[in-house]
Amino acid sequence: MRIKLHVWRQSGRDAKGDFETHECPDVSEHMSFLEMLDVLNERLESAGKAPIAFEHDCREGICGSCGFMINGQAHGPQPRTTVCQLHMRTFKDGDELTLEPWRAKAFPVVRDLVVDRSAFDRIIQAGGYISTNTGSAPEANSVPVRKDSADKSFDAAACIGCGACVAMCPNASASLFTAAKLAHMNLLPQGQPERLVRGERMVVAMDVEGFGHCTNHSDCEAVCPKGISVTNIAMMNRGFVEATLFSSPREGSTED
Amino acid sequence: MNFLLSFWRSTVGTKVVVAVTGLLLLGFTLFHMIGNLQVFSGPEEMDSYGAFLHKPEILWGGRAVVGTSMVLHVWGTMKLVRQTAAARPEGYRKWTAQASTFYSRTMKFTGPIVLIYFVVHLLNLTTGAEPGHIALHPNYLQTNGVPKAFENLTALLSNPLWASFYIVANLALGVHLFHGAYSMCKTLGLSGQRQLRLARVIAAALTFTVVGGNIAITLACVLQLVK
Incomplete structure (x- = not known):
C-alpha cells in the first residue's frame, strides 16, 4: 500500500518545528505503524537525512513508551491499542496521515514525535x-x-x-x-x-x-x-x- | 481558613465549588420555571405569587444564595479556563473528537451566553422595581416595590424580538445545563457506571423540563395565548 505522511519535525526543545511530507510507497499491511516508520527512517538515513525521532521500547503494547497523534487521535484509530500494536491493515491504500507529538505545556517536545x-x-x-x-x-x-x-x-x-x-x-x-x-x-x-x-x-x-x-x-x-x-x-x-x-x-x- | 484557600487553589477544589454552585443554580432555574408556570393561571395568581416572593426574607435570602452562587460559579470557571488555556500553548493541526459531545465542548461559549441572559433578564423584569432604577422594558409597572409580574412579563414577551431572544437564550441554557448537570455528578464523586447512566437521564429530564417550561411560557406570551 501507499501511505502519505505529514510528520511534525522539530530538531530540539527550543527549535521551531514544522510539518514535513513523506511518501511511503511500499508499505505492507502486516507492518506495525512503527515498522513503517523504521523503513522510512532507513531510507531517510541512507539519503543522509535525519531520521524521524519517536519513542518505542517493548513494541508489544505494555511499556508505555510509544505514542503520538495520528490524524488527531492519540495512538491512532484502533481502540485500546498503542501505536506499536497498530497495524497498517487498519489503513487504506492511499491514506494521508498527519503525525503530531502529544501537545501539552507539561509535555515539552524533545525532538520530532518525542515528548518529555x-x-x-x-x-x-x-x-x-x-x-x-x-x-x-x-x-x-x-x-x-x-x-x-x-x-x-x-x-x-x-x-x-x-x-x-x-x-x-x-x-x-x-x-x-x-x-x-x-x-x-x-x-x-x-x-x-x-x-x-x-x-x-x-x-x-x-x-x-x-x-x-x-x-x-x-x-x-x-x-x-x-x-x-x-x-x-x-x-x-x-x-x-x-x-x-x-x-x-x-x-x-x-x-x- | 488555610485549608479552604488551598482547596480553592487546586483545580479539583475549584471544580467542586463550580459544581456545587451549579447545582444550586440548577435548582434555582427549576423553581423559577415552575413558579412562572402560574402565568397560565392568570394575573391574580401570578401577582400574588410575585408578592409572596417579595417578602423581604425570601427576596433577600434568595438573592443572597443566587448572587453568591453566580459569582463563585463564574469566578471559579474563569480561573479554570485561564489555567487550562495555558496547558496547551501549541495546538494540534488535526484533532478528532472521540467521546466528547457538542454539549461538553461548548460549555465555555454557552456559559457567557447564560450570563448575558441572566443580566438582561434582571434588567428586563427585576431592576425596575427598585425606585430610581432603569428597566429594559417597554412599560414597567410596580406598586410599592412589588412588580406587577403578570403584566410586566406578558408585555415584554409579546414583542417577538424579546421572545426570540428568550428562546435562543433558553436553548443555550439547555445545552449548558445538560452537560453541567451530568458533569457535576462526576465532579462531586459519583463513580458507579449505573449511577452515572441514571445521572445522564436525570440531567436530560431536568434540562427538558426547565427549557421546555420556559419556552412554553415565552411562546404563550408571544402568541397572546395568555392575557
Whole structure:
C-alpha cells in the first residue's frame, strides 16, 4: 500500500518545528505503524537525512513508551491499542496521515514525535507509592483483599503512563492518569494509611506541572490503550474533598 | 481558613465549588420555571405569587444564595479556563473528537451566553422595581416595590424580538445545563457506571423540563395565548 505522511519535525526543545511530507510507497499491511516508520527512517538515513525521532521500547503494547497523534487521535484509530500494536491493515491504500507529538505545556517536545513526560514521574513521586518497611515479600494471602476492590484496583493499575489521555483531552488534563494511579493504591488495604494525603499531594502535583482541569469530556477514556475508566476521576475528586475536610496537613506526612 | 484557600487553589477544589454552585443554580432555574408556570393561571395568581416572593426574607435570602452562587460559579470557571488555556500553548493541526459531545465542548461559549441572559433578564423584569432604577422594558409597572409580574412579563414577551431572544437564550441554557448537570455528578464523586447512566437521564429530564417550561411560557406570551 501507499501511505502519505505529514510528520511534525522539530530538531530540539527550543527549535521551531514544522510539518514535513513523506511518501511511503511500499508499505505492507502486516507492518506495525512503527515498522513503517523504521523503513522510512532507513531510507531517510541512507539519503543522509535525519531520521524521524519517536519513542518505542517493548513494541508489544505494555511499556508505555510509544505514542503520538495520528490524524488527531492519540495512538491512532484502533481502540485500546498503542501505536506499536497498530497495524497498517487498519489503513487504506492511499491514506494521508498527519503525525503530531502529544501537545501539552507539561509535555515539552524533545525532538520530532518525542515528548518529555517526566511530569508524570513527579506526580508519582508526590504520592504514588506506599511507605513500608522493606524486607522479604510478605505471604501473598496475609492481607485479604475484597474481589471487587482487587478487580477495580487492577483495572486502574493497568495504566502504562503513555500520556494519551493528556494528549487527547481538549484541556490537556492529566486527571485520568493521576486518578488511575490513585485508584490503584487507594482501593487496596496497603494503600489505606496514606490514602487522603496521597490524593491531596498528587492532585496538587498535577496542578503544579501545568496540566489543565477535567471537564468530563471522556475523550481520554476513549483513547486509553488500557481502557481506564473515567469513573476513577470521580473517585479522585471525592477523595480530594474528603482529604480537605478530614485530614490536617501534618497528619500522615511522610516528610522527614 | 488555610485549608479552604488551598482547596480553592487546586483545580479539583475549584471544580467542586463550580459544581456545587451549579447545582444550586440548577435548582434555582427549576423553581423559577415552575413558579412562572402560574402565568397560565392568570394575573391574580401570578401577582400574588410575585408578592409572596417579595417578602423581604425570601427576596433577600434568595438573592443572597443566587448572587453568591453566580459569582463563585463564574469566578471559579474563569480561573479554570485561564489555567487550562495555558496547558496547551501549541495546538494540534488535526484533532478528532472521540467521546466528547457538542454539549461538553461548548460549555465555555454557552456559559457567557447564560450570563448575558441572566443580566438582561434582571434588567428586563427585576431592576425596575427598585425606585430610581432603569428597566429594559417597554412599560414597567410596580406598586410599592412589588412588580406587577403578570403584566410586566406578558408585555415584554409579546414583542417577538424579546421572545426570540428568550428562546435562543433558553436553548443555550439547555445545552449548558445538560452537560453541567451530568458533569457535576462526576465532579462531586459519583463513580458507579449505573449511577452515572441514571445521572445522564436525570440531567436530560431536568434540562427538558426547565427549557421546555420556559419556552412554553415565552411562546404563550408571544402568541397572546395568555392575557
